[in-house]
Amino acid sequence: MHGHSADNQERFMRLFMKSEPELLRYILASIPIVADAREVLQETASALWRKMDAYDPALPFTPCACRFASNEIRAFLRREHRQRRWLDEDVAELLQVHQEKHVAALPAQVDHLRECLEALPPAQHELLRRYYFEELTVESIAGALNRTTDAVYKSMQRSREALADCVRRKEAASA
C-alpha cells in the first residue's frame, strides 16, 4: 500500500488508539452528530497514516493528530455545508483554539461529570442513557416512553445544561 511495514502499522495503531477518544471529542465540538464525527475521525486516521513516515516519535502524538483532525473538519464542513447547515469554518477554528488550550483540565472534569450524572433524576438519566449509551434514535426513545420527540429533545437539552452547570459548580468549588 504505502510500503509501511507491519511494525509500523502496529505502532501507528497503538498511538492512534491512545489519542482516539480525545480526537473524537475534539471533532464533536464542531460536528456534534456522532456518525458524522466518526467519519471525520476515519478520514483523520487515513491522513495520519499517509504521513506516518514524517512523524517524529519524540513529539506528543495527540496535538499533532488534532492538527490533522482540524484539516479534516474543515474539509468536511466545506463538503457538507450544502446538505445541512454546519458552523462556519472560521468559527470551528476559533473553537479549536479554545479546546487546545483546555485539554489539560480533563481528568477532574470527568469525575465531576460522573458525579453530576449520578445526581440526575432517574428519568432524565435513563433518557440520556438510551440516547448516548444504547445509541437509540430520539424517535424510538419517544415511542418507547410514550412521549413526543419534541419532549425528548427538550428533556435532553435540560439535562445537558444541568450537567454543564453542575460541572462548572464543582470546578469552582475545587479550584
Place this chain on the structure above:
Amino acid sequence: MKDLASRYLDGTATDGEVAELSAQLRTDAAARDEYLRLAAVHARLATDAGLWVERQPETRPSSRALFWRPLAAAAAIVGLMAAMFWMREKAPDVPVATLLRTEDAVWAGEAPPEGGRLHTGRLRLRGGRAMLRLDGGAELLLRGAVDLRLDDGGSVTLLAGQVRAQVPEAAVGFTIHTPGGKVVDLGTEFIASVNRDGQTEVSVVKGEVEVPDRDGVVHRLTTGNSLALDRKGATHPMATRLVDKSWQPWAKGERDALRAGRLLLHETFDYPVGDHDPSVLTGGTGWSGPWTIFQGKHADQPWSAKMHQMEMGTFEGRKAWISPVGKTRCQRLLAQPLSMKEDAVRYVSMTWFEEALPPEQRTFDFWPMANIMLDLRGSEGSGPGQRVGLRLNYLMRPIIESGAGQGFESRVRVGDGRRLLLVGKILSRREGEDEVFLRVFDAGEPPGPVEPDSWDIGTRGLRLDAILDRVVLESIGPKPRRIEEIRIGTTWRDVVADWNPETTSDS
C-alpha cells in the same frame, strides 16, 4: 444562546439558527465558552461508555482486573476500528456469521435478530450475553460489554471485552486478533479478553491454542493454561483462572421451556376426541378462523373418504389430528400474514408421529406421492411460486419447495416408526436472495438449544415476494398420521422448546 447551542448539538437547528449561532460564537468569547461547556458534556456522554456502567456494583471481586471497566476500553478503541477499516482494503459487507441466541442482550445501535445473519464489520454488545456461529464453524459466546469486529468466516478482531470460543475440528485455525497480537486455535475451547489497557488474556478451557508474541516466539497453551499479552505484544505469565458456570450456557442437552406469548402461531389440536366439522376447529393462537378442508380440482390420488370431517384423537396423552389413509389437505388462515418482502427471520415447526411402513411400501410404485407437507402460501391468486413448502416425500427425504418448479431435495433419509419434529427456518430479505432451511429431528437426535450447524437441506437463488397468509397441511399415504403441533415463531428456541420425542402413557 443555550437553546441554539443545544439544538445544534442535537442536529435539530434550522439553517437560520445555525447561522445565528455562528455569528454569536464568532464575536462573543463568553458564548464560545458556554457553547464548549455544553459540547464537552455532549461529547463525553457520547464517547465515554464507562460513565454508564459505574452504577452497577462489582459482584465478582476475583475477576475485577479482567472486567475493569471494559466499556471504557470499547470507547477508546473506536479509532482503532477507523484506522483498521481504512488500512485493510475496505472489504465489501458480506454475511459471515449467524447470531444464534441472546439473553438480556443490549446492543449498540440496532439489535440484530436471533437467527439473523451478521455481516463483516463491527458488533458491539453493551451487556447481557450473545452467542454467534461464524460460517467457518467456530462458535463465540460474548458476555458483558464486548466490542468485536467480524473479519471473515474464520477470524474476528476483539477490541474490548471477553469472548469464549468453541471451535470444532473443522474450524481449526480460527483466529482472534487483539490489540497486542492474536490467538490461533488448534481445536479447542478458550476464553480471550481484552481489557481497557488493550491487554489480552487467554485461558484454554480445553484443547490447545497458539499465541505468537512480538519476538516471533510462538507460545503453545494447553488445557488449563493462561497467558497475558500486553498491547506491545509482550507476554506475561498468568495464574490459571477458574471458569465459572455462567460461561457454559445453552449446553447441548439443555431443554428450553416454552415461553408464554412468544409464538406467532400455535396449534396443539386440543379438541374433543372424535370427528368434527372443520368449521368448529378454531383453537390455538395466531389464526384467523377455523380449519377448512381443501377441495382439490384434480386429484392425483384418491382423496380420503372422510372428505368433510377432521378426526381428533388422543394417543399416549397427546392430542392430535389424525390424518386419514389416502390424501387430505386442509388449510387455515393466519391472523397476521408473513411478508417475504421484509428483512425477517421466522422459524416453523411441526410435530407428528410417523407410522412405520415396511420398506417395500416406501417405494414410488407402491405410493408415489406419499408425503407429509407443511406449506405456507400466499393469498388466493398470488401465483404458484408464492409459497414455502416443507415436506418429506415417499422416501422420507426432506424437501423444500417454492412452487414454480423450484424444489430442493435432501439426500438425508428420515426414519419412521417414531415421533418427528420438522423445523424450517425462513430468512426473508427486502433486497436480495431469500433463504429457507429444513431439518427433521427425532429422539436419536433431538433439537439443541441453538439452531444446528447443518441443515438437511437449504435453498439457493430463491427470491420470494409473497405475503404468506395461510398454512396448508397435506398428508398422503397408506397409513394415518397423528399430527400433534404446529408452531411459527421468531426464534429457534420458541419453535423447539419443550419438544419431547418420548411416548408417554396416559396420566
